[in-house]
Amino acid sequence: MRQWMVAAKKADFYVIAEKFHVDPVVARIIRNREVIGEKNIRIYLGGNLSDLSDPHQMKDMDRLVEILAQKIRKQVHIRIIGDYDVDGVTSSHLFLTALRRVGAKVDVVIPHRIQDGYGLSLHLLQQAKEDGVDTILTCDNGIAAIDEIAWAKAQKMTVLVTDHHAVPFEEHEGRRTEKKSLADAVVNPHQQDCGYPYKELCGAGVAWNVIRVLYENYDMDKREAEDLLDFVAMATVCDVMSLTGENRILVKEGLKRIRHTKNIGLQALMQACNVQPENISAYHFGYVLGPCVNATGRLDTARHALRLFETGQETEAEEIARDLVDLNQERKELTLQGVEMAKKLCEEGGYENDPVLVLFLPDVHESIAGLIAGRIREMYNRPVFVLTRGEEGVKGSGRSTENYSMYENMCGCAELFTKFGGHPMAAGLSLPEENVEKFRRKINENCPLTVEEVCPDIHIDMAMPVGYASTELVHQFALLEPFGKDNPSPLFADRNLSISRMWVIGKNRNVLRMSVLSEYGQPVPVIFFGDVETLFAYFTEKFGQKEVENALHGRKNRILFSMVYTAKIDFYQGNENLQLEMKYYR
Template structure:
């Protein structure tokens, strides 16, 4: 079971509440997100696009704009080379549409996950050269493509890198030497000497900043305002899909993007909402991250991401709906395949003696390599351990890893790097290639060097406010909307109620994956509380704690015996014209 902790960061919540016209409870939640200074709180609650940072603060921006102006004026052919995930697709769209509008001769290329792998490769450089391309612009990749960019330079091409990933380095005697590619200009907020105030932007935001700076120089900013707004919508979409922290400038971008997307002029986005049955008026970061974004990502996983770019660039409504339907179908297929292999992975862990391993290495030879990361994430959630899922590729074995808070995946992999033919990543996620004969050796060695303790592998639930459900009101739930959009870095607040009485339960949903409870608060008021997901683990837990008869009475609506402590989030549920308060359970014990 996860350990629960109350987050108790101190501040004058009454004063913050009075200053910003919010309740002390809301002030406490904001403080728990480490938003402390008055200006930070103002920006968090009331920030607008006027609070976005000047693109000119990015290193090499002036040089980039200068090169682009020259290429546009001489009609030199430019090729934008993106990536096959949602951030790479949106980045490519932003640069392509933005450059075409500025008068450039530009086209696009997106690597194929299986044939090309991630980012720029020699084949893409050769292809650009054979096509008579003068200038390559990378987006959401390129910072680690030193040999490929050297090749492009040797062939006489101009290269601009726009990226947001970490700059590669070599370490000797504890000193790091960073390796920048030999491009004509490199824009990446993470490079040394970059003055950009917020480093956590995605590739599409970097691409947007390039277009914003170019349009300023062309003095097109006011004239092209609707286009820049459409491009910023795409940057917001990518920020959510790439799981960037929704803080600082990212929060401003996503708030703006969501409000504009509700009435977007982009036929592709409209079609994605339509085929997924999303009510435009209620569009949230959740819909982008878990419904629409996966449809774009599915093309890069199971087909070609070129289809996703076509969707975003499509101007005919009927054709956009047709492509969006194909993408949804592809994503549904991806979900089915994922579910099959998640079950296989669980069997592998529980039947092959892997439960005692602190780091799970699961080999699913027949699984599509593009699903490995999603499956690793699901297994990590189930067991709360670092997980690597490996699949058989055309050349050896490929895999993806997903980590837990106490385990720096990239650094741990570096300790057994002699086993890999290729690897990369960061603290929470990684990718790797190795020979099939080394799969079991990798499992053994990554566990031998592991220093995780039992407490490291206990999930921690941080409670924002221990608050009896009797304190929840319509006004309070409306006020919580000020904290949106929720996501990485700005999670939904966690409230907790100790020893809540459960009166009745009913399983709902066509797949039986939800339970509706009636609970009794400390003031003897009845509430509806929903729990989503497989009901079996919770039923098992209650049977062990209260006995089978008590659980049977609960489902018959005759219970007075079951009292559980819960974490929850309050919401408003409107059904058939009736609006009422509803609680959504997150954890129980």
């Protein structure tokens, strides 16, 4: 059972509200996001590019750009090696655009998820050597490729790494030592001795900072780098990075620019997804556009997505964009099938006491393992690994909960893997099939938390009567955007609510609308997108079938409940109406 936790942060909310011309509710939410002090509040509400840190503070930044500039002058062959997700594709596009702009002899390779695997593989380096490549420039990968980089250096190749993933380490007697490669330069803010103050950049964010310094080196107008922020914003949201600090600024500025983007591929993708540029938000990056880009890397090759952003032909862009949308639809269907298989395994596999779920689904397409893991995590509120049978052993992806560091705990099982890497919240791995059960046992034996402890609490911003919500208040929530990781949409709670009427809608009859009575007796519209059947079963068990039927027919009933909700504006026929979305109930 997830606990409802109402924030109890202290501050003079009325002083903050008056100082920044916001409602006291908004002031309280700002404090709940740990934004403290006038300067930080100003940046949170209205930060701009001038508030970003100096990219020269990143370890190896000046060295990497100096080497790049030398290679460009010598006109040697530079190869960008990216990744097959949104972050990897956009990072590759950014570097390709920038290096071409300054006259480099450059090409790009996006690994094939199944044939090449993640990141800087030996196969890709051997191919680069055969192709006469002098310099490898990675983006969104490379930090863990110790052996591969050693091979490249033995071949007299120059290797430049830009990455944002966790730095691998060895632990001896409680002390951690970073494992470092022989790369000529490594730019990654997670390195222990990196002086860059903000650590939460995605791969595209790191790449963009390299481009800032590179363009500065060529005395170029900084606005040329800033025009690339639409791709940085998309990658930041799609890679589920923390939407705090600098990432908030990057996403805000990127959203401004994508509304007027000159990139034909982005224009075509928005059109194919029926996204109006003037209305685009972080939500559209994460749940509409991003999944289409990711679908190519999952079911086909991410080179198609890169081609979409590179093409200058409208007809080609429109064709690729339609293909991406179709692939994403296929991906959705495969994911639903995989989720059902995973649920069945959870119910029948005897895993109810495992704080970490390790699910082996041999016949599932390996490219959707992470998506299935994410869905199962939401259902069971536990860290989840989904493993599938690949061409060379078992491959898998993990998705974690906020209080369990996935990558750190995997390091305790390192001897079972052929390859692994990731973040506190997500990871990827490969292992021999005979190690699957060993991994399940060991990751659970080593887990410092119980089943109850890994289950995340529901963090509520404040108890707020539904009658206090208004369209005027909701309009102010726009100041808090973009919403996402570490900066969620405001959550409120109210109790002792009664229902004047409820009714089921939707093609699949899976959406519930309710007219809920506030403490003053006024009706407030509420919508619920969760499991309607489970909600009805809960009400029936607590109040009886007759009371549920009374509510469904708009008759007086005895149902009383509490809910956690968000407040939104529903636009219908040109009118704005307040709508509360119920997230949880009891």
